[in-house]
Amino acid sequence: MTIDWWTIGLQTINAAVLIWLLARFLFRPVAKVIAERQAVTEADVQAAEADRTAARADREAAAAVLDKVAEERTALLAEARAEAERTRVSLAETARADMDRERQRARADMDRERAELTGQMADEAGILATEIATRLLTRLPPDVLVSGFIDGLARSIAALPDPIRAEIGRDGPVPLRAARALTGPEQDQLTRQLTEVLGHPVGLVITPDPSLIAGLELTTDHAIARNHLAADLDRIKSELTAHD
Template structure:
């Protein structure tokens, strides 16, 4: 067996030329393309991660702002309710003081009339005192004509016999008369207070009745619960007439 060194040498040269051609025109371009694609993919991933981080930061910031706004809203509502309660109580105290002054004046005049034997005039004085008190109540601002009366109505309802309370609001909504239209928050507060007294959920049928002057009245079969100034003035007038 003999080796043709010329043929072997030429084949080796051909192989080297082929490897050089492949390395120059195939391997290097392919490696460059792969490197460029890896860089592009890394850039896309980096942009996506940055966008995700920005979105997460924006979400957290929005949640924080929402929580802060909610807390601020609750604080403002609580402050407004407290201020409204203080104002209503001050107005009621002023109204009660005015009624007390009018009553004291009427009683003083009744005493004077009684001393002079003018019993008929004393009755007229009692009616006049009640009328003056009604006009005084008519000067209350609209906001004070219902605010703060829900608690008194619930207390009066709790004083009813248990047998009477057991049938209230079962077959039909509780009928409520109010001196002015109640806001949704006032309706909810009144419903919650009455439900707490009756120990069960209730629904309300609220009607506006300006003749009550200020306050609320609950009407039900066999029971009427009053917590309004019209009833108070009626009792004052009756008391003055009786003493007259």
């Protein structure tokens, strides 16, 4: 076996040249484009990372805005509730005041109506009592309508103060109303007893007045002396009405 040194040299040169050519036309261009793609990919990754960071920041900002909106909503709701509560209380107080006022007005109206009704009933009762008394007195003897009231009238006049009693009949006859026309003996008895309690003679102008029902009434400038059933009924009605 022989070694061809020329061939070894040529093949060495060939291999070296081939390696250089392949580096020039194959490996470097391919490696370069791979590096470029890696750079592009890296840039894309960095851009995506930046976008993700921006998106995260936007999301956090949106969350902050949502939190703020939620807080504002809560505050507005609380304020609205407070305002509604104040309005409710105010309306309730106004309604209560209105109700109290209406209640007082209704009570006043009811009191007034009841007073009016009571007065009306009292008047009707008085009329009815007068009617009853009048009808009942028709069953009694006629002298009862006057004679039984002469002593009472004399006692009423005797109870008057002396100056007033002294003035009665000084200036002339005194008007006197009677439930009916007095008889002669009744006039004499009345004149005699009045003269006794007055201490001086007195003239009478007697006027029959059936509205007195029974009894007498003496009228002077300074005093009125009543002793008849109509006055009693009026007094009783006034007392009953006052008690109500």
